[in-house]
Amino acid sequence: MTRVPLTLSINGEMHELLVAPHWTLLYVLRTVIGLSGAKENCLEAECGVCTVLLDGKAVNSCILLAEQCRGRSIVTIEGLGTSGQLHPLQEAFIRHGAVQCGYCIPGMILTAKSFLDETSGRVPTRDEIREAISGTLCRCTGYQKIIDAIAAVAAETKGGT
Ligand code: FES
Ligand code: FES
Numbered sequence: 001m002t003r004v005p006l007t008l009s010i011n012g013e014m015h016e017l018l019v020a021p022h023w024t025l026l027y028v029l030r031t032v033i034g035l036s037g038a039k040e041n042c043l044e045a046e047c048g049v050c051t052v053l054l055d056g057k058a059v060n061s062c063i064l065l066a067e068q069c070r071g072r073s074i075v076t077i078e079g080l081g082t083s084g085q086l087h088p089l090q091e092a093f094i095r096h097g098a099v100q101c102g103y104c105i106p107g108m109i110l111t112a113k114s115f116l117d118e119t120s121g122r123v124p125t126r127d128e129i130r131e132a133i134s135g136t137l138c139r140c141t142g143y144q145k146i147i148d149a150i151a152a153v154a155a156e157t158k159g160g161t
Contacts, residue, residue: 011079048136100140120160
């Protein structure tokens with residue numbers, strides 16, 4: 001199979017790869033690079049568990065070709081926070097008991113980060129938070145504690161994270 005050189009910026013590190021043209025970003029992250037934070041489920045942009053940040057915006061990595069990410073900045077859940085210091089959203093999810101099985105949580109947190117950065121400078125309403133995370137499905141929590149956690153960070157940071 002033909003493979004082409006591709007350099008990807010992932011969590012601030014440059015990765016020199018050889019990729020097949022049909023490989024998705026999700027496949028490259030999980031199978032080629034070994035970052036398992038973005039999860040695999042529907043592969044049809046329906047569930048949101050594969051969400052990563054592309055130039056700061058939440059995207060479904062299961063429907064993006066790796067090639068489409070050339071020259072752009074990719075952040076996965078492994079790249080959030082700093083060494084030894086969780087991101088405020090990660091801390092809030094723990095504090096509010098918003099994590100059960102955890103499968104949706106990487107996508108949920110990155111979706112929340114993208115949303116709070118978009119609303120930077122003001123505190124979004126709970127309805128806005130609910131709408132923002134509506135593309136990320138959680139089968140465990142009933143969403144209330146997730147919304148509580150995001151709302152708490154929004155109140156602490158006035159949106160931007
Ligand atoms: S696996 Fe990508 S949206 Fe479901
Ligand atoms: S915590 Fe289990 S799917 Fe959300």
